[in-house]
Amino acid sequence: MARSRSELLTVPEVLNELGGVSRRTFYRWRELRIAPRCIRLPNGELRVRRDALDDWLQDRAEGAV
Incomplete structure (x- = not known):
């Protein structure tokens, strides 16, 4: 199932992610x-x-220098 970018996640779903x-x-x-x-x-x-x-996750990604 494709996830919508506007999908609303519960706190437990975010914690799991x-x-x-x-x-x-x-x-x-x-x-x-x-x-x-x-x-x-x-x-x-x-x-x-x-x-x-x-x-938020992308903003925290660390790339190789």
């Missing part, structure tokens, strides 16, 4: 404003757009 980063670490990153941009839904839950996560 990041290789099992802990929920505590993710929320700490949010406090430090270094986590991927999130959307807070009216029910208080967070979502991360697929494209925002992909861009």
Whole structure:
């Protein structure tokens, strides 16, 4: 199944995509404003757009010099 770049991911899905980063670490990153941009839904839950996560990961990629 092809993933849409506007797909909304739940926090557990993001943690899984990041290789099992802990929920505590993710929320700490949010406090430090270094986590991927999130959307807070009216029910208080967070979502991360697929494209925002992909861009965030790309920004952190280290290339060979």
